[in-house]
Amino acid sequence: MKHLATAALCGVLAFGAGAARAQTAWDMPTPYGDSVFHTQNIMQFAEDVASATEGALTITVHSAGSLYAHPEIRDSVRRGLAPIGEILMSQLANEDAIFGVDSVPFLAASYEDAARLWEVSRAAITARLADQGLTLLFAVPWPGQSLYVTEEVTSIDQMKGVNFRAYNTATERLAQLMGAVPTTVEAGDIPTAFSTSRIAAMITSPSTGVSSQAWDFVGHYIDTQAWLPKNMVFVNTRAFEALPEDQREAIFEAAAAAELRGWEMSRAETADKIATLAKNGMQVHEPSAALAAELREIGATMANEWKQQAGPEGARILEAYGRN
Numbered sequence: 639m640k641h642l643a644t645a646a647l648c649g650v651l652a653f654g655a656g657a658a659r660a661q662t663a664w665d666m667p668t669p670y671g672d673s674v675f676h677t678q679n680i681m682q683f684a685e686d687v688a689s690a691t692e693g694a695l696t697i698t699v700h701s702a703g704s705l706y707a708h709p710e711i712r713d714s715v716r717r718g719l720a721p722i723g724e725i726l727m728s729q730l731a732n733e734d735a736i737f738g739v740d741s742v743p744f745l746a747a748s749y750e751d752a753a754r755l756w757e758v759s760r761a762a763i764t765a766r767l768a769d770q771g772l773t774l775l776f777a778v779p780w781p782g783q784s785l786y787v788t789e790e791v792t793s794i795d796q797m798k799g800v801n802f803r804a805y806n807t808a809t810e811r812l813a814q815l816m817g818a819v820p821t822t823v824e825a826g827d828i829p830t831a832f833s834t835s836r837i838a839a840m841i842t843s844p845s846t847g848v849s850s851q852a853w854d855f856v857g858h859y860i861d862t863q864a865w866l867p868k869n870m871v872f873v874n875t876r877a878f879e880a881l882p883e884d885q886r887e888a889i890f891e892a893a894a895a896a897e898l899r900g901w902e903m904s905r906a907e908t909a910d911k912i913a914t915l916a917k918n919g920m921q922v923h924e925p926s927a928a929l930a931a932e933l934r935e936i937g938a939t940m941a942n943e944w945k946q947q948a949g950p951e952g953a954r955i956l957e958a959y960g961r962n
Contacts, residue, residue, distance in 0.1 A: 660694070661693065661694055661695075661696070662694065662695045662696070662881065662885075663696050663698065664695070664696070664697045664698070664720075664721045664722055664877075665697075665698050665700055665705060665720055665721075666680070666684065666697050666698065666699050666700060666705075666720065666721075666722045666723060666724070667700050667703070667704075667705035667706040667710075667711050667714065667720050667723050667724075668680055668699060668700065668701050668702075668703075668711075668723070668724040669702070669703050669707075669708035669711065669724065669725065669726070670701060670702060671701055671702040672701050672702070675900075675903040675904065675906075675907050676724070676778060676780075676869050676900070677699065677701045678903070679778060679896055679899055679900040679903055680699055680724060680871065680896070681699050682896065682899065683697075683776075683871075683892050683893065683895075683896040684696075684697035684698070684699055686891075686892035686895060686896070687888055687889055687892045690888035690891065690892060691884070691885050691888050694882075694885060695881065695885045695888070695889075697722065705720065706719075706720065706723070708725060708726070708729070709729070711723040711724065711725050712725055712729075712730065712770075712772075715772060715872065715873070715874050716770055716771055716772060716874070718874050718876065718877065720874075721873060721874045721877035721878075722775075722871065722872070722873045722874070722877075723871070723872065724869055724870070724871045725869065725870065726867060726868075726869055727740060727763070727777060727867065727868045727869065727870045728740065728741040728867050734766055735944060735947035735948040735949075735952060736759070736762050736763065736766055736948050736951060736952065736955075737763065737766065738808070738944065738948075739755065739759045739762075739763075739944070739948070739952070739955060740752065740755060740756070740759070740779070740865060740866065740867055740868050741808055741865050741867045742808070742865060742937070742940050742941050742944045743783075743808060743812050743864045743865050743933075743936065743937055743940050744862075744864050744865070744933050744934055744936060744937025744938075744940070745865065745937055745940070745941050745944075745959075745961070746865065746866065746959075747782065747862060747863045747864055747865070747933075747937070748782070748863055749779070749782075749863075749866065749901070749904075749905055752779055752782075752865075752866040752868075753901070754959065755955075755959055756777065756868070758955055758958035758959050759955050759959075760774075760777075762951055762955060763777075763870070767872055768875070771874065771875050771876065772872040772873065772874065772875060773872060773873050773874075773875045773878050774870060774871075774872050775870075775871045775872055775873055775889065775890070775893035775896075776870070776871050776893040776894070776896050776897035776900070777868040777869065777870040777871070777897065778868060778869055778896070778897060778900030778901060778903070778904060779866035779867065779868045779869075779901065779904050780843055780845070780866060780867050780868070780869070780904065781843040781844050781845055781863075781866070781904060781907055781908040781911065782843065782861075782862070782863025782864065782865065782866045782908065783841050783842055783843055783862070783863065783864045783865055783866075783867075784841065784842070784843070784844065784847075784859060784860060784861050784862045784863060784864065785839065785840075785841050785858075785859070785860040785862050785864075786839060786840050786841070786842065786847060786852050786856045786858070786859055786860075787800075787838075787839045787856060787858050787860065788838055788839070788855075788856050788857060788858070789857070789858060790858045790860070790921065790923060791858070791860060791929060792926040792928060792929055793926070793928050793929055793932065794816050794817065794929065794932040794933070794936075795817075797816040797817055797818045797839065798816075798817035798818070799817065799818070799819060800818045800819065800838050800839050801818070801819050801821045801835070801836060801837045801838050801839070802816070802818035802819060802820055802821060802837060802838075802839050802840065802841075803821060803822075803823045803828065803831065803837045803839070803840035803841070803842075804820035804821060804822050804823070805822065805823065805824065805825070808940070809841065810822075811940060811943075812841070812864075812936065812940070815936045815939060815940070816936065818839065821836055821837050823836065823837055823840075825842075825846055825849075825850065828840065828842075828846075828850040828852075829850055829851065829854065829855060832854075832855035832856065833855060839856075841862070841864060843911075844859070844907075844908055844911035844912045844914075844915060845907060845911050847859065847911065847915055848911045848914045848915060851918075852915065852920065853915065853918040853919050853920045856920070857919070857920060857921060858920065858921050858923060859912070859915050859916075859920050859921070859922045859923065860923045860924075860925055860929070861912065861922060861923065861924055861925070862925055862933060864933070864937075866904075871893070871896075873889070938961075941956060941961055
């Protein structure tokens with residue numbers, strides 16, 4: 639049934655009796671629920687577009703994968719089944735390493751560094767999407783990924799032999815470089831995995847830490863902000879170019895505002911969720927000088943490995959970012 643709902647997408651025009659101009663209605667699939675700040679930001683983006691175009695272009699946001707599941711969204715937009723969509727950028731890293739630049743651990747371990755990395759990598763991402771018939775609109779990071787451990791860790795040596803949650807290739811490699819034992823655990827299984835001693839440590843965002851009630855099974859949060867993965871919003875280029883110029887400009891202006899707003903919302907989410915962890919009894923730490931230095935060494939190794947996968951363009955990005 640959800641595919642029937644897309645029949646009115648991409649340029650289906652509805653004319654009221656005597657209407658002076660066409661009205662265009664777009665449906666937008668997103669992966670996350672209405673309570674997630676990314677979705678809230680996108681809903682405001684849709685309102686801004688409708689307001690700027692005086693209702694000539696409306697975007698209906700279908701959250702929580704209700705129109706298309708997360709893995710289907712990019713292809714649905716490429717094929718014109720949906721004109722606009724949102725995905726986690728690194729979801730495409732398996733087909734092109736460039737899309738994984740923001741998920742290299744300890745390459746950009748703060749909002750300031752993440753913004754600088756985005757500045758030097760945005761053109762490459764935009765070009766890759768353009769090759770697929772997609773136009774990038776904006777991208778917003780999740781809170782940084784940080785360590786959850788049963789005891790305070792001040793040196794990587796303390797991670798040796800520890801069962802460490804892995805949920806993708808990067809986190810598996812990270813565990814190996816720390817000397818930990820990578821153990822695959824999905825987000826929904828985190829509490830059970832800790833309670834049964836399948837894992838004793840993990841790296842994830844403060845948002846996931848709160849949603850999984852991490853204070854029930856670990857006592858320490860080390861604010862490493864190892865990487866800040868981004869969600870990106872893009873539009874089918876043919877559908878976009880079929881719009882009048884003033885509507886295209888309205889979308890770009892609303893997208894620029896959404897990116898600025900979204901980064902601030904992400905910062906606020908980080909502060910709020912870390913405060914919630916502390917309120918529920920977790921001890922919050924900054925990384926020790928020794929741990930920070932060791933993690934930077936791991937980051938350098940993984941950045942070099944990413945550069946080999948990403949090729950000359952990856953090397954240019956790292957050079958522009960200040961990493962060779």
